[in-house]
Amino acid sequence: MRSLRDALVTFRRAPLLSALSVTTIAFSLFAFGLFGLVALNIREALDRLEDRVEVRAFVAEGTPIETIAVATADIATFPEVLSARTVTQGEALARARRELGEFRDVFEGAVLPASIDVRLKPGFRSPATVRSVAARVNTYAFVDDIRYGEEWIQKLYRLRNIAGIAGLVLGLAFASVSMIIIGATIRMAVLARAREISIMRLVGATDSYIRRPFLLEGFAKGVMGGLLALLLTWLARLLIDRYIIETVFFDQRLAALGLLFGAMIGLVGSAVSVGRHLRSV
Amino acid sequence: MIRFFNVTKSYARTGTAVQDITLHVGKGEFVFLTGASGAGKTTLLRMVYLEERPTAGEVRVSGTSSLDATPGDVARLRRKLGIVFQDFRLLENRTAEQNVAFALEVTGAAKATIGPKVARVLTQVGLASKGTAYPRELSGGEQQRVAIARALVNDPFVLIADEPTGNLDDRATRGIFQLLREINAAGTAVMMATHNLELIRRQEFRTIEMNRGAIVFDSANQPRMAREP
Numbered sequence: 001m002r003s004l005r006d007a008l009v010t011f012r013r014a015p016l017l018s019a020l021s022v023t024t025i026a027f028s029l030f031a032f033g034l035f036g037l038v039a040l041n042i043r044e045a046l047d048r049l050e051d052r053v054e055v056r057a058f059v060a061e062g063t064p065i066e067t068i069a070v071a072t073a074d075i076a077t078f079p080e081v082l083s084a085r086t087v088t089q090g091e092a093l094a095r096a097r098r099e100l101g102e103f104r105d106v107f108e109g110a111v112l113p114a115s116i117d118v119r120l121k122p123g124f125r126s127p128a129t130v131r132s133v134a135a136r137v138n139t140y141a142f143v144d145d146i147r148y149g150e151e152w153i154q155k156l157y158r159l160r161n162i163a164g165i166a167g168l169v170l171g172l173a174f175a176s177v178s179m180i181i182i183g184a185t186i187r188m189a190v191l192a193r194a195r196e197i198s199i200m201r202l203v204g205a206t207d208s209y210i211r212r213p214f215l216l217e218g219f220a221k222g223v224m225g226g227l228l229a230l231l232l233t234w235l236a237r238l239l240i241d242r243y244i245i246e247t248v249f250f251d252q253r254l255a256a257l258g259l260l261f262g263a264m265i266g267l268v269g270s271a272v273s274v275g276r277h278l279r280s281v
Numbered sequence: 282m283i284r285f286f287n288v289t290k291s292y293a294r295t296g297t298a299v300q301d302i303t304l305h306v307g308k309g310e311f312v313f314l315t316g317a318s319g320a321g322k323t324t325l326l327r328m329v330y331l332e333e334r335p336t337a338g339e340v341r342v343s344g345t346s347s348l349d350a351t352p353g354d355v356a357r358l359r360r361k362l363g364i365v366f367q368d369f370r371l372l373e374n375r376t377a378e379q380n381v382a383f384a385l386e387v388t389g390a391a392k393a394t395i396g397p398k399v400a401r402v403l404t405q406v407g408l409a410s411k412g413t414a415y416p417r418e419l420s421g422g423e424q425q426r427v428a429i430a431r432a433l434v435n436d437p438f439v440l441i442a443d444e445p446t447g448n449l450d451d452r453a454t455r456g457i458f459q460l461l462r463e464i465n466a467a468g469t470a471v472m473m474a475t476h477n478l479e480l481i482r483r484q485e486f487r488t489i490e491m492n493r494g495a496i497v498f499d500s501a502n503q504p505r506m507a508r509e510p
């Protein structure tokens with residue numbers, strides 16, 4: 001009760017600094033949130049894409065079908081491989097016609113190479129694994145050419161990593177700034193109450209009792225910053241959804257984690273500062 | 282109860298404030314602490330409530346030692362001590378009652394017990410009718426009574442008073458001193474630093490005189506007659 005009242009008192013005493021603390025915490029979490037959202041959506045896209053990841057080994061013309069069948073069975077036993085299938089020249093042509101619909105005439109009389117289509121197990125679809133499987137398939141002498149969605153996927157992966165790192169760096173930068181501002185706010189609050197604090201000490205209040213309202217204040221600011229960040233992120237996502245592409249949002253667990261992280265920034269910022277400044281009162 | 286064992290306190294910037302003091306103050310005693318300005322009275326008292334720790338030697342107060350007391354130990358010790366100063370140290374934005382209650386609130390006393398205890402000590406110091414007054418609405422003597430009430434509200438075994446009458450006129454001084462005597466008569470020890478030799482001369486209480494950080498006279502050790510001129 002007292003702590004809560006005291007915590008709110010500093011909001012009145014230093015409204016600008018308090019608002020600034022909340023805002024920087026919000027920005028910190030917003031940076032985490034926004035780039036986190038980007039990373040999340042790329043991941044989501046990758047998951048969908050990865051379902052289709054295939055390594056397709058084109059077989060040199062004139063290779064006996066038995067040789068191809070043996071190799072296919074062989075490849076199917078690779079630990080990363082979900083399935084391997086032989087696609088004959090005829091099948092390849094039929095598939096091309098099917099996929100190209102109205103342009104099927106293009107393939108009139110064309111000869112498409114036979115191939116072995118390899119699908120990978122979930123969990124073995126990262127660019128590195130795809131590349132290593134492709135390399136092994138490529139060792140069969142009759143394999144003419146090998147294709148896999150390497151560049152595409154790698155780019156997306158890289159984009160995801162960049163988004164993640166950018167979010168982390170920006171978020172941490174804002175987190176540091178907010179801690180500094182919280183520190184300054186606490187300093188002012190402690191100095192403004194120096195007299196009261198020294199009397200508390202005189203009559204035997206414990207340090208933890210003296211600290212509590214300051215910590216609570218930091219915590220409250222962190223939670224407020226977290227809520228503000230959630231709101232900002234949600235609005236940003238709304239805009240992206242409307243004008244760019246449809247996206248997925250954080251689930252409740254991640255949102256709660258964000259709030260918790262905000263609360264931690266507030267709490268730790270306060271604790272560090274209050275520890276330092278109480279000593280000088 | 283309160284023991285000093287060869288206690289020395291030196292400051293880096295000002296040198297030795299208290300030098301090799303060994304002292305025992307027993308239960309329920311009344312002790313005057315006197316001596317010229319800068320003699321070390323305040324420093325000695327600050328070591329009693331562990332606001333300062335000795336540079337050498339040991340202070341032991343009611344089972345708490347300056348050698349190993351944690352901040353928690355110090356907080357707990359202070360709930361058993363009452364401390365008053367020349368400048369009262371009241372909170373201006375709180376009434377007399379609230380100032381006294383403050384000492385109970387911040388030590389986690391049960392809500393229901395606070396009101397009666399505050400009323401009891403305010404009556405004891407003669408301020409029963411001024412509980413709702415703010416410090417600025419009270420005279421110096423009355424403010425000091427509030428401070429004493431606050432010091433008493435936790436039932437301390439000793440009251441430490443550093444020049445409690447330093448800011449008061451003769452009449453108020455006599456009133457405060459009378460109050461301290463009553464408190465002592467009720468069983469609480471009192472350690473009082475003062476420049477008021479008149480006050481001391483008229484009393485038969487134990488008197489300790491300090492000079493340059495050392496005890497130069499203690500009436501508990503030698504009769505008053507033997508005192509140097």
Ligand SMILES: Nc1ncnc2c1ncn2[C@@H]1O[C@H](COP(=O)(O)OP(=O)(O)OP(=O)(O)O)[C@@H](O)[C@H]1O
Binds near residue numbers: 295316319320322
């Ligand atoms: N916090 C401190 N830092 C440095 N020196 C100090 C400190 N407190 C006291 N001193 C020094 O210790 C010496 C004794 O000071 P102290 O306040 O104990 O004297 P006193 O007897 O209480 O004097 P007065 O009668 O004027 O109150 C002084 O020389 C002072 O400069």
Ligand SMILES: [Mg+2]
Binds near residue numbers: 322323324443
């Ligand atoms: Mg002094």
